[in-house]
Amino acid sequence: MASLSLYAPLEGWACSLDDVPDAVFAERMLGDGVAIDPTGDTLTAPCDAQVITVQPTGHAITLRTAEGAELLIHIGLDTVGLKGEGFETLVVAGDAVTRGQPLIRFDLDRIVCEARAAVTPIVVTNGDRFTIAHRATGAIVASGDPLMTLTLLDAQAQQAAGDGPSALRTIVVPLPHGIHARPAARIAEVARGFDASVTLAKDGDPVGATSPIGLLSLIVAHNDRVTIAATGAQAAAAVEAVAELILHGIKEDAAPTPPRPTSPAPRDVPAGAIAGVTAAPGLAIGTVARWDAQDLDVPRDGCGIAAEEAAFTQACTALSAELTGKAAAASGPMRAILDAHAAMLSDDALLNTARAGIAEGQSAAYAWRAAIRPQADALRAGSDPRLAERADDMRDLERQLIARLMGVEDAGVTLPDGAILVAEDLLPSQFMALDLDRLAGLAIVRGGPTSHVSILAAARGVPTLVALGDTLRDVAIGTRVILDAGSGWLHPAPSLETLADAEARVTAATTRRADALARATEECRTADGTRIELFANCGSPADAEFAVRNGAEGCGLLRTELLFLDRETAPDVAEQTADYQAVVDALDGRPLIVRLLDIGGDKPAPYLPILGEENPALGLRGVRVVLAHPQILEDQLKAILAVRPLGRCRIMVPMIAGVDELLKVRAVLDTLTGGARDVELGVMVETPAAAIGADLLAAEADFLSIGTNDLTQYTLAMDRGNAAVAGALDGLHPAVLRLIGETVRGGALRHRWTGVCGSLASDPLAVPILLGLGVTELSVAPAAVPEIKALVRDLDLAAARDHARAALACPDANAVRRLAREFAR
Numbered sequence: 001m002a003s004l005s006l007y008a009p010l011e012g013w014a015c016s017l018d019d020v021p022d023a024v025f026a027e028r029m030l031g032d033g034v035a036i037d038p039t040g041d042t043l044t045a046p047c048d049a050q051v052i053t054v055q056p057t058g059h060a061i062t063l064r065t066a067e068g069a070e071l072l073i074h075i076g077l078d079t080v081g082l083k084g085e086g087f088e089t090l091v092v093a094g095d096a097v098t099r100g101q102p103l104i105r106f107d108l109d110r111i112v113c114e115a116r117a118a119v120t121p122i123v124v125t126n127g128d129r130f131t132i133a134h135r136a137t138g139a140i141v142a143s144g145d146p147l148m149t150l151t152l153l154d155a156q157a158q159q160a161a162g163d164g165p166s167a168l169r170t171i172v173v174p175l176p177h178g179i180h181a182r183p184a185a186r187i188a189e190v191a192r193g194f195d196a197s198v199t200l201a202k203d204g205d206p207v208g209a210t211s212p213i214g215l216l217s218l219i220v221a222h223n224d225r226v227t228i229a230a231t232g233a234q235a236a237a238a239v240e241a242v243a244e245l246i247l248h249g250i251k252e253d254a255a256p257t258p259p260r261p262t263s264p265a266p267r268d269v270p271a272g273a274i275a276g277v278t279a280a281p282g283l284a285i286g287t288v289a290r291w292d293a294q295d296l297d298v299p300r301d302g303c304g305i306a307a308e309e310a311a312f313t314q315a316c317t318a319l320s321a322e323l324t325g326k327a328a329a330a331s332g333p334m335r336a337i338l339d340a341h342a343a344m345l346s347d348d349a350l351l352n353t354a355r356a357g358i359a360e361g362q363s364a365a366y367a368w369r370a371a372i373r374p375q376a377d378a379l380r381a382g383s384d385p386r387l388a389e390r391a392d393d394m395r396d397l398e399r400q401l402i403a404r405l406m407g408v409e410d411a412g413v414t415l416p417d418g419a420i421l422v423a424e425d426l427l428p429s430q431f432m433a434l435d436l437d438r439l440a441g442l443a444i445v446r447g448g449p450t451s452h453v454s455i456l457a458a459a460r461g462v463p464t465l466v467a468l469g470d471t472l473r474d475v476a477i478g479t480r481v482i483l484d485a486g487s488g489w490l491h492p493a494p495s496l497e498t499l500a501d502a503e504a505r506v507t508a509a510t511t512r513r514a515d516a517l518a519r520a521t522e523e524c525r526t527a528d529g530t531r532i533e534l535f536a537n538c539g540s541p542a543d544a545e546f547a548v549r550n551g552a553e554g555c556g557l558l559r560t561e562l563l564f565l566d567r568e569t570a571p572d573v574a575e576q577t578a579d580y581q582a583v584v585d586a587l588d589g590r591p592l593i594v595r596l597l598d599i600g601g602d603k604p605a606p607y608l609p610i611l612g613e614e615n616p617a618l619g620l621r622g623v624r625v626v627l628a629h630p631q632i633l634e635d636q637l638k639a640i641l642a643v644r645p646l647g648r649c650r651i652m653v654p655m656i657a658g659v660d661e662l663l664k665v666r667a668v669l670d671t672l673t674g675g676a677r678d679v680e681l682g683v684m685v686e687t688p689a690a691a692i693g694a695d696l697l698a699a700e701a702d703f704l705s706i707g708t709n710d711l712t713q714y715t716l717a718m719d720r721g722n723a724a725v726a727g728a729l730d731g732l733h734p735a736v737l738r739l740i741g742e743t744v745r746g747g748a749l750r751h752r753w754t755g756v757c758g759s760l761a762s763d764p765l766a767v768p769i770l771l772g773l774g775v776t777e778l779s780v781a782p783a784a785v786p787e788i789k790a791l792v793r794d795l796d797l798a799a800a801r802d803h804a805r806a807a808l809a810c811p812d813a814n815a816v817r818r819l820a821r822e823f824a825r
Contacts, residue, residue, distance in 0.1 A: 006046040006148040008141040012038040025121045033123035043104040045097040058087025072123045077116040080177040086110040166231045167239040179220035196232030273489040279454035281486040282463030286420040286440035288479045291413040298365035312364035315404040365405040372398045396427035426453045441483040516786035520551025526797045535779040544586035547782035554590040556779025557757040576639035598654040622655025650680040657689040686710035691739035694746025704747045708758025730813035731760040744774035765820035772804025
């Protein structure tokens with residue numbers, strides 16, 4: 001079946017129609033689609049199309065594509081009431097428009113203040129001919145990003161009206177705003193309920209009443225005359241029903257407009273700076289270099305089927321061997337990414353599609369692009385942001401294989417020392433090819449914070465901002481800029497004062513880092529001699545080696561899910577054992593805490609059947625998954641028990657809510673060990689239930705470790721993946737701190753130690769409060785170990801306890817942070 005790609009006509013937050021506060025759209029009366037809560041002020045064409053109508057008030061437009069898809073784009077809700085004020089239409093009915101062409105400019109501030117909402121539905125109104133195969137929701141989109149993929153259904157002949165009874169009636173439309181989107185949807189819904197062909201006409205040819213697009217094309221205003229006609233068995237009843245609906249059944253006086261919810265205020269961005277999304281924190285000052293990678297031109301026609309088939313097979317074999325070899329020599333995120341690329345290259349469906357194109361006479365390069373590009377577009381248009389970012393991997397694989405087929409090498413980019421590399425987007429293989437010794441930071445126009453490039457950059461400590469938007473394209477090569485990835489902005493033209501301040505901060509940070517690193521191997525104790533264990537969070541042997549070099553005393557959290565993701569089958573016991581043993585060996589005698597598989601929710605695996613959930617964060621996650629799939633749990637426990645020396649690994653159970661879950665894991669472990677307690681079994685405290693019941697858990701667990709990221713989102717009832725609220729999430733909220741204190745108290749009652757392995761442990765402002773609350777172990781990012789050790793070394797624990805008590809009495813997180821900054825001075 002043919003497909004059609006639609007691209008975001010606005011920048012903003014893409015969401016489901018379910019989230020639109022209007023029944024007409026939420027209940028799909030006009031058709032299915034997506035919505036965008038805009039952050040820009042220009043509506044552009046989502047594809048090449050013809051303009052069918054532009055509403056006189058400028059708030060809505062309808063388009064028809066060459067494939068016959070009919071699209072309605074409705075800017076805001078109840079914006080028809082603005083009577084055209086704040087809207088500037090740039091096209092007229094009948095115009096042919098191209099993808100990305102501006103259609104309507106609008107005053108976003110006015111819409112936000114005066115309309116019911118700014119959220120803008122993009123609806124496919126002829127769903128009888130098209131279905132939506134993929135759509136992008138739950139993510140920030142830039143104008144021009146993939147939004148929806150439509151599939152054309154098999155064409156069906158239009159049924160003739162027939163020779164049945166007919167009826168006719170002319171009425172004057174009383175609707176204050178005429179027949180706009182909401183009345184059109186209601187009319188179409190009513191007309192579909194009768195065994196009759198119903199039309200409406202206004203000074204011209206009639207249009208089908210079941211087509212909202214057709215009804216909108218009539219441009220029916222208040223007091224216009226329309227003729228309703230019908231033919232068929234129920235013609236008279238259909239005409240009367242539609243007339244009655246228009247005359248008396250549509251109430252245009254809306255209920256009082258509820259106040260528009262406000263998103264959390266963004267962090268302070270200096271005047272003239274460009275705001276972005278942090279992918280890897282850090283501060284850098286450098287000279288802009290640019291990488292504008294373009295698609296290679298490929299010929300459509302091949303040089304013979306046999307020759308192209310042979311070339312394709314040879315290129316696939318060579319690239320597969322290269323990827324496998326690189327993966328064997330790599331570790332951590334880089335190895336996982338290379339393994340994922342190799343797995344995709346062996347996908348039979350993908351290869352067979354390309355070979356089918358070659359058999360039709362296409363060149364191997366053209367056939368490969370035609371096979372893989374739609375798959376990448378489909379991922380980008382999907383509702384799962386994590387899967388959408390995996391589209392980069394498919395584009396990367398496309399580029400690598402085509403380069404081999406064309407006999408060319410990626411020219412890459414030559415970096416000056418201390419470069420800030422600006423790119424439209426960056427693929428994993430392109431990042432791996434960069435001279436990291438010359439790279440000071442990355443600034444990406446598009447991208448996402450969980451893309452593979454973001455993961456690689458964070459692993460290598462390269463400050464990185466993504467989603468900086470179109471303004472970044474205007475920053476000239478050679479410009480000296482400030483990239484503050486921690487605060488989320490890039491300044492393309494800093495003042496001398498701003499530049500001097502940034503240079504001083506970089507110098508001070510470098511000095512602090514050097515001093516901390518020089519003493520990093522010393523035992524971690526507070527100024528008054530209290531012992532604090534300082535561990536590191538790791539995902540691979542390479543992370544563990546780096547952590548040890550930085551002075552880590554062990555690994556307080558091994559993220560085992562990295563071994564389970566981006567693959568078609570679960571790793572077996574032998575593979576898991578080898579991975580865990582490699583981390584133990586890298587730690588060179590230091591302890592390792594292995595977190596059991598934490599998967600589900602925002603971290604799905606294709607081989608674990610987890611049905612779609614309305615709220616994955618509250619569904620099958622963490623320990624619930626492994627208890628639902630006992631073989632996964634048993635295999636992982638067997639692998640941990642096989643690591644030598646026995647007891648070097650401790651086991652930690654994620655997402656515990658009650659003692660019963662822990663006891664079920666303990667029972668499996670006891671069965672495997674014959675009841676011997678040679679391996680410690682602890683829990684992650686990530687739910688308020690676990691924090692409040694810490695004393696009960698501590699009666700069965702050997703230790704408690706607090707995951708502050710999830711504990712914060714569950715305590716504050718804010719989804720950390722929801723951009724509308726994520727900015728307000730702060731683990732220093734007094735409610736979260738009180739739960740941390742309660743966890744420590746509950747553990748102490750059973751003489752169990754409590755640690756923190758979430759992001760608060762790496763936050764210098766949070767560490768004194770955590771220790772003041774009684775935490776005795778911190779597990780931080782490997783790069784942060786020296787500085788957190790240095791901070792603990794200068795800390796007086798009695799003062800920290802007083803500070804923690806003051807923090808618990810603060811009204812909100814901002815007040816806690818102000819208090820923490822004063823304490824840090």
